[in-house]
Amino acid sequence: MTQVPPPPVSSAPAAAPPSAGTSVPSSGRPTWWGIRTVASLEARQRLRSTRWKIALGVWALIVGLVTLGVVTTINAMGGADETAGRVAFGLVLLFVLLLGLLVAPTLSATSINGDRTSGTLAVLQATTLSAWDIVLGKLAAAWLSALAFLAASLPFLVWAFALQGTSVAGAVGGVVAVAFVLLVVCAIALAMSALVARTSGSAVLTYLVVAGLSIGTPIAFGLTSQFVTSGHETVQVYGYEDYDDDVCTWYTNQRWVTHTERTAWMLVPNPFTIVADVGATGAVQRGWSSEDPMTMLSYAVRSALAGGSGEVHECWSEPGGGWRETQHNQPYWPWGVGVYALMGAGSIWFAARRLAIPARKLPKGTRIA
Structure with missing residues (x-):
């Protein structure tokens, strides 16, 4: 009896390559396609929110009233000159920064843990989007929202700048510096959102960091003066x-x-x-x-x-009396920008690590899907 040989084993069919018009993101690396997708989704949700529009209107109203009060006070004290123009622009810009530090944490402090609680974060992680795509997309959407608040302040900043006295380089540089600070604050808030499971906890931690940088630094400087x-x-x-x-x-x-x-x-x-x-x-x-x-x-x-x-x-009758003549003439803002760049980059890296799949450890009570 002849023995029939077994049929040859056929190899599995090769997967069809993606079409030329399809952009498939690489896992673990940020892609423009993924960042744009997540950012557009976040931006659409914010645009549909009525509270965000109300907050933007209240922001513009407050900045407008403060600018009006500053300009009115200057006019009542003798009219606008170069010094008055610098005072007006400086007060308005620093006030815009103060409001930005209060608003920016709310734009991303609940972005990750809020989506995790509602179950939408697991849907994003199940797609071809990488952790970097999700983090950078959410950061881009939060920063664009913060820039919208800053843009609502531009007419009043231009009004104060029109009083003259402020250089163009100083005005443009000041606005760019405010935008950069808001970007770093949004990144820190995003990291806190990835660290803490509760949205209230991440918001509080972000405000504590902002308070430490804004109020804690001069307090620490004053308290340590006795030791030096x-x-x-x-x-x-x-x-x-x-x-x-x-x-x-x-x-x-x-x-x-x-x-x-x-x-x-x-x-x-x-x-x-x-x-x-x-x-x-x-x-x-x-x-x-x-x-x-x-x-x-x-x-x-x-x-x-x-x-x-x-x-x-100490010759009070001469110019500069009462203050030291020796001064640190070099600008220090590049060092501050460097510190903020490190904090922002570290926050983004930490948030991406927390969203890496598979997750090694999750906080107790964290919802997966």
Whole structure:
């Protein structure tokens, strides 16, 4: 009896390659297609929300009222000049930054854990979208929303700029600096949303970080001043050596000196000092003789960076009397921008790691689908 040989084993059919017009994102890497898809989905949800439109209108109303109050006060105190124009623009820009720091965390602090609670995050993770696509898409949508609030403030900033006194470079740089700070805050809020399961917890943590950068840095700088103060140091003083003198002269004196150059780095990552140093471009040489808030704030931080040792000018009858002549003349905002860039990049990386599939560990009570 002849034995029939088994039929040959056929290989599995090869998968058909994607068509030329189809863009398939690579897993684990960000793609323009994926980022755009997630950003458009997030933006459509925000545009359909009535609360977002109401918040935008309230924002414009508040900024408009503040600008009107500043301009009216300036006109009542003697009319607009270059100094008044710088004061108006500086106050309005710093107020816009303050409002932005209050609004930006709400735009992305509930973006990831909110979708995880509702079950929509698992749907996105089940697609060809990578974790980087989801994170960068949500960040882009949150930042665009923050820029919409900033755009609503532009007419009032232009109004204050029209009073003159502020350079074009300072005005444009200040607005760009505010937009950059809002981007980093949105990234930090997104990381908190990926870290904490509850939306309320992520919002609170984000506000704590913002408060630490805005309020905590000057408080820490002030509290540490006693640890960098030393007594009986030799300084060169320009002033009246004796009470009976009527001519200012240089003389040597033993005094207590606070070495602020050792702790002034705490003020560099403050969002208000960064925007002030960028916005005071070309005007910081006026120092305390200028009354606009951005120049004064920038000059104060630069003086702290210069330190407490050196020469002291105490001849009040001459220009610059009462303040140190030595000053840190180099702008410090590049260092602040570098710190913020590291914080933003680290937040994005952390959020992408938390969304990586398969997940190794999830918080207790986290919903998968």
